[in-house]
Amino acid sequence: MTDLKDTLKKLISLPGLSGYEAPAREVIAAAWQPLVDEISVSPMGSLHGFRRGTGPEPRPSILLAAHMDAIGLMITGFQDGLLRFTEIGGVDPRILPGLRVTVHGRRNLPAVVVQPPDYLLDPTQRGKSVAMEHLFIDTGLEEDEVNQLVSIGDLASFAQEPLELSGRTIVGHSLDNRISVAAITYCLQELQHMLHAWDVWAVATVQEEETMGGGFTSPFKIDPTVAVAIDVTFAKGPGANDWRTVGLCKGPTLAWGPNAHPYIHKKFLDVADQLEIPYQKEFAPRHTGTDAYAMQVTASGYPTMVIGIPLRYMHTPVEMIAMKDMERAGRLLAETIVRLEVDFMEKITWDEVKDEE
Amino acid sequence: MKNEEILSQIPEIGEGQIKLLETLSNAVSVSGDEGEVRAIVMEALKELADDVRVDALGNVLVTKKAKVENPIRVMIAAHMDEVGFMLVDDEGEGLFKFEIVGGIDNRQLVGKPVLVGKDKLPGVIGAKPIHLTTADERKNPIPLENLRIDVGPGNSKKCKVGDRATFATRFETWGPSLVGKALDDRLGVATLIELLKHTPGNIELLAAFTVQEENGLRGARVAAYSMHPDVAFVLDSTPANDLPVWDEEENARYNVRLNHGPAIYRLDAATLSDPRLINLLTDTGDELGIPYQYRQPGKGGTDAGAIHKQRGGIPSVSISVPGRYAHTAVLIARREDWKNTLALVYATLCKISKDLFLADR
Numbered sequence: 001m002t003d004l005k006d007t008l009k010k011l012i013s014l015p016g017l018s019g020y021e022a023p024a025r026e027v028i029a030a031a032w033q034p035l036v037d038e039i040s041v042s043p044m045g046s047l048h049g050f051r052r053g054t055g056p057e058p059r060p061s062i063l064l065a066a067h068m069d070a071i072g073l074m075i076t077g078f079q080d081g082l083l084r085f086t087e088i089g090g091v092d093p094r095i096l097p098g099l100r101v102t103v104h105g106r107r108n109l110p111a112v113v114v115q116p117p118d119y120l121l122d123p124t125q126r127g128k129s130v131a132m133e134h135l136f137i138d139t140g141l142e143e144d145e146v147n148q149l150v151s152i153g154d155l156a157s158f159a160q161e162p163l164e165l166s167g168r169t170i171v172g173h174s175l176d177n178r179i180s181v182a183a184i185t186y187c188l189q190e191l192q193h194m195l196h197a198w199d200v201w202a203v204a205t206v207q208e209e210e211t212m213g214g215g216f217t218s219p220f221k222i223d224p225t226v227a228v229a230i231d232v233t234f235a236k237g238p239g240a241n242d243w244r245t246v247g248l249c250k251g252p253t254l255a256w257g258p259n260a261h262p263y264i265h266k267k268f269l270d271v272a273d274q275l276e277i278p279y280q281k282e283f284a285p286r287h288t289g290t291d292a293y294a295m296q297v298t299a300s301g302y303p304t305m306v307i308g309i310p311l312r313y314m315h316t317p318v319e320m321i322a323m324k325d326m327e328r329a330g331r332l333l334a335e336t337i338v339r340l341e342v343d344f345m346e347k348i349t350w351d352e353v354k355d356e357e
Numbered sequence: 358m359k360n361e362e363i364l365s366q367i368p369e370i371g372e373g374q375i376k377l378l379e380t381l382s383n384a385v386s387v388s389g390d391e392g393e394v395r396a397i398v399m400e401a402l403k404e405l406a407d408d409v410r411v412d413a414l415g416n417v418l419v420t421k422k423a424k425v426e427n428p429i430r431v432m433i434a435a436h437m438d439e440v441g442f443m444l445v446d447d448e449g450e451g452l453f454k455f456e457i458v459g460g461i462d463n464r465q466l467v468g469k470p471v472l473v474g475k476d477k478l479p480g481v482i483g484a485k486p487i488h489l490t491t492a493d494e495r496k497n498p499i500p501l502e503n504l505r506i507d508v509g510p511g512n513s514k515k516c517k518v519g520d521r522a523t524f525a526t527r528f529e530t531w532g533p534s535l536v537g538k539a540l541d542d543r544l545g546v547a548t549l550i551e552l553l554k555h556t557p558g559n560i561e562l563l564a565a566f567t568v569q570e571e572n573g574l575r576g577a578r579v580a581a582y583s584m585h586p587d588v589a590f591v592l593d594s595t596p597a598n599d600l601p602v603w604d605e606e607e608n609a610r611y612n613v614r615l616n617h618g619p620a621i622y623r624l625d626a627a628t629l630s631d632p633r634l635i636n637l638l639t640d641t642g643d644e645l646g647i648p649y650q651y652r653q654p655g656k657g658g659t660d661a662g663a664i665h666k667q668r669g670g671i672p673s674v675s676i677s678v679p680g681r682y683a684h685t686a687v688l689i690a691r692r693e694d695w696k697n698t699l700a701l702v703y704a705t706l707c708k709i710s711k712d713l714f715l716a717d718r
Contacts, residue, residue, distance in 0.1 A: 079601045092487040092495055095468035098686040100526075110531055112687045115464065117596070119610065122603040129464060129498045134603065138681065140534030140689050142616075163470060163479045165509025166451065171470070171481055238452065238505040239485030249510060289488070312507070313483030316468040320483065320507065 004189070005170075005323065007031045008162075008182045011068075012172040015104060015157035017088050018069040018210040021045050024174075028068060028181055028204045035188035036202060042221065046214040047204040051188065055197030055342045062337055063201040063224035063302075064187065065215060065291045066180035066231065067208030070173065071315055073101060073113075073137070073156040081143030082136035083111075085156060089209030094129045095316045100159040103139060105150040110159065111139040160317035167249060168323040175319040177208065179309050179326050180230035183252075186330025187337070196338045198225070205291050215294030219302055225345055226264055226303050229292035230329060232321070233282055233308030243283065246310050249322035251278030252329035253308035259288040259296055261303035263348045268305060271336045277328050282308050303348075307333065358557075360645055363707045368555040370696040375530065377401065378547045382528040382537035385472055387441030387521040388458050388572040391415055394437040394546065398566050401550045406564070416580045417566040424558030429711045432563040432586035432671070433552060433702075434577050434660045435545030435593070436570030439538070440684050441523035444473065444506060444516065451480075451508045455522065457501065459571030464498045465685040471506055474520035480508040524686040533691050540688040542570065544678045545592035548699050557707040570660055574627070577660030581667035588634060588672045588713065590702060591661040594690065595620050595652055595677035612655065613679040615691050618648030619698035622675040625655065627662025631672035633713050638674065641705045648697055652677060672718065676702060 007027065016024030025047050029039060036049035047068070053059050071089030078084070083103065097115035102108050114136050118126040125134050137156060139146055158173035165171055170179075184202050191200065201222050205214025208231075219227050234240055235248035246253055254260075254268050272279045284306070287293045292304040309329050312320040341347075377397075386394040398417050402409055408420040417437070440459030447453055453473075457463075467484045482504055487495070508516055528537035537543075549564050556562045563584040567576035581589065599611040613620040621638050622630050642649040652675075665673035678698045680690040 082600065090487045092484065092490060094464065094495060094499055095484055097462075097467075098465045098524075098682075099468060100687070110529060110536075112536075112682075112689070114600070114682055114685075115462075116600040116603075117598045120598065120600055120602050120608065125603070127498075128496055136600065138689060140531030140536055142533060145532065160470065163481070165479060165481075165507075166515070167510035169509040171479075171509075234486055234489060237483060237485075237507070239499070239503055240489055242489075244489060313468075313481070314486035314488065316484050316486075318468055318470060318481035318483050320481065320509070322510075 004182055004185060007185065008170065008178065011178040011181065012162050012174050015072065015155060016068060016070050017072040017155050017157055018207045020155060021069050021206045024068045024178065025204060031185050032188065032202060035192060042218055044213050044217050045206045046218045048218065048222065049202035051191065051200040053197050053199045054195055059199050060225035060342065060345060061199035061201055062340065063203055063219060063222055063227040064184050064333060065203045065205050065218065065227065065229050065295060066184050067177045067214060067291055068181055068204040069206050069209055070157065071209050072158060075150055075152055075154045075156060077152060078147060081146050082138055083150060085137055087132060090315055092315065093132045096132065096135055099317060101137060101156040102159045103137060103150060104155045104157065107149065109139045109149060111137045114138045158317045169320050170323060171318050171320045173317045173319065175321050176232045176311055176314055179232060179311065179321045183230050183309060183326045183329040183333065186327055187333040190331060190334035191337065194334060194338045197342050198337060198340045200337060208291055212291060212294040215291030216298055219295045219298040224302060227295040228305045228307060229290040229295065230307045231290040232311035232314060234314060235310035235312040237312040246280040246282060248310045248312055249324055251280050252325055252332060253280045253282035253310065255282045255284050255288055255306035255308060257284035257288065259284060259292040260305050264303055264305040268332060268336050271339055272332055275335055277332050358707050363704050364645055367700045367703050368551050370692060370699060374547060374551060377550065378535065378543060379528040381543035381546055382539055385477065385523050386438055387523055388438040388569045390521045391437045391568045398437065398546065398550065402553065405553050412579065412583060414576050414579055415568045416576045418580055418584060419553060419564040421553060421556050421562040423561045428559060428561045429709055430561045430563060430587045431706065431709060432565060432581060432584050432589040433549055434565040434567050434580065434589065434591045434664060435549040436542045436567045436576065436660060437546055438568055438571050439523060440571050441521055444518050444520045444522065447518050450510045452505045455506050461684050463501050466504055467499055469686050470525035471522045472525045473506060473508055473522040474516040476515060478508055478516050479525065480506045480522065482506055526686050533693065535690045535692055535695065536687060538686055538688065540680055540690055541594040541683040544594050544690060544695055548592050551699055552703065555703065560706055560709060567660055574660050574663035578663035578667065581664040581671060585668065586671060589661065589664045591659045591664065591673065591675040593659045593675055593677045594680040594683060595657065596683045597679045597681045613650055613652050615679050615681065616693060617650040618694060619701050620650055620652040620677040620679050622652050623654055625658045627658035628665055628673060628675065630674040631718060633716060633718060634672055634674035637709060637713065638701060638705050641708055642701050645704050647701045647704060649701055
């Protein structure tokens with residue numbers, strides 16, 4: 001599946017910040033086009049790919065949602081040829097000094113986030129992690145040119161190029177959550193040579209990092225039987241080793257908690273066990289911080305589930321994932337979908353569900 | 358030589374020079390491991406100099422004879438090394454603890470891609486996800502002991518403890534700017550190579566491409582001893598610190614300013630420059646209309662700190678290309694400042710002679 005790796009690398013070389021997802025959406029639409037029967041764009045900008053099932057009408061349907069938006073920065077002001085900025089999505093200011101970005105002005109400008117020397121900073125910032133409002137973006141251009149090319153509200157995206165590290169790991173920005181878009185694509189490729197009774201909606205949602213606007217709206221039109229969010233989860237790594245973290249390259253995660261319908265959870269678990277697809281449990285005692293949180297309460301509510309892909313260094317420009325985890329997630333989705341019988345939902349009774357382990 | 362003649366002979370900064378600077382900037386030469394830059398320098402020096410040798414520490418020492426009898430012997434030094442890292446502990450699964458070589462603010466490390474070892478294996482310095490941090494935690498820098506270089510699981514055999522690493526920044530030009538890592542002091546190295554290609558005939562040029570500057574000016578110290586020059590010029594890059602001040606008052610405490618020409622040192626933490634050399638530089642700049650600026654007296658230092666106290670004392674001065682954000686992943690300098698640095702040093706060399714010593718310091 002080298003073409004999928006290429007698509008992924010293309011996806012994580014694009015901006016597509018929350019609210020401005022078009023560059024990512026175009027690449028995803030091109031990748032999904034041959035794998036779905038219909039493709040459309042929602043009023044919010046989410047991409048909806050529809051793949052018809054083989055069951056009798058009215059067919060149940062499963063919605064697979066992965067958000068395609070990325071975190072980044074937005075320009076707020078000018079000072080002596082340098083730019084002030086704020087964040088789109090959650091950005092730890094400690095990743096910012098020295099960060100390579102692209103400022104999307106009248107043309108794309110390469111630039112870097114810079115930290116003034118301590119003695120020029122507010123005394124409260126000296127020797128500390130410098131708050132975002134005290135940092136600048138430097139384009140290397142002279143003041144008059146900067147003022148001409150850049151406006152307040154222009155976006156700045158992370159410019160880190162994709163890297164292939166060993167262990168078939170990929171490093172780059174916005175792997176949260178474009179690796180999950182890749183997992184859905186992998187699933188669609190698998191389904192090409194499988195029979196599935198249910199309809200499948202592949203959805204690349206918008207604005208997850210800011211408002212969950214895509215997650216709240218896409219299920220309304222689609223009205224699926226089951227909605228599954230595929231999103232990244234915390235891989236163990238430097239500074240991250242507690243119960244909230246899972247192993248990198250140890251398989252996708254199955255979420256357990258209020259955003260996961262216990263019966264849907266069990267279905268994925270059973271399929272993974274049956275096919276010996278490695279997986280990990282993710283315990284999410286409150287909300288999952290994924291589109292499932294939104295989709296669950298759209299309209300009159302939907303049964304939801306969250307499949308996680310372990311990712312190290314989340315919300316940094318050097319997010320790291322293992323391709324193996326993405327492939328396993330894609331395969332688990334496909335194998336579960338083909339095992340959804342037409343009357344699957346009728347068999348769900350809350351009493352039957354047993355807590356595992 | 359007449360001023361008009363000097364002006365007509367000043368070497369240019371063209372695409373070839375930018376290309377060489379790019380090659381030098383992208384090379385990895387952390388203090389104590391300067392081999393890659395040394396090889397680039399040696400290649401560039403082929404057929405340029407009368408005598409090229411590599412000393413016990415790895416300095417490249419070049420002698421270029423004068424075209425006159427009994428010339429003044431001028432040492433010009435530029436350091437080949439850069440700040441970086443050494444892997445010091447293998448924790449398995451591609452994760453390495455590392456130490457900093459030279460001065461790098463911890464706050465500049467997080468989220469950076471790096472190159473590790475001779476094979477330039479890609480790696481990254483990541484950070485704990487923001488979601489798992491507290492607001493208080495985010496106010497404090499991540500201490501070095503909590504950071505790791507990560508080359509990916511299963512890659513441990515391709516790099517090992519003891520390997521050097523540095524920022525993976527690739528050189529670029531952005532409008533009027535030169536942008537890259539280690540331009541402190543690859544700008545100096547590239548300038549010195551140009552001076553070897555275009556050496557005024559009135560001097561014996563003793564060019565020292567030094568090692569371990571960032572580790573305590575150690576290469577320059579021994580280079581100055583063995584070269585035994587009459588005077589020394591040191592070419593470096595100094596942090597501009599010309600950004601706005603937090604309270605929006607005028608920044609009167611900049612170190613130097615971009616676009617204001619080469620920075621001449623009077624006083625830094627290690628050296629009081631020889632006023633005869635300072636005056637020669639500024640008189641030359643004034644006469645020929647080459648812009649220059651004084652670096653504000655203060656902290657920091659260059660190879661001059663080691664050179665001027667060598668043997669019985671060597672009159673020395675430093676000239677820097679101003680650069681923003683030295684010792685981070687990205688340094689930004691202006692091409693125009695580099696051009697004027699080369700011009701000022703070249704013109705000054707045309708004018709220097711032993712008459713300099715007619716006056717006592």
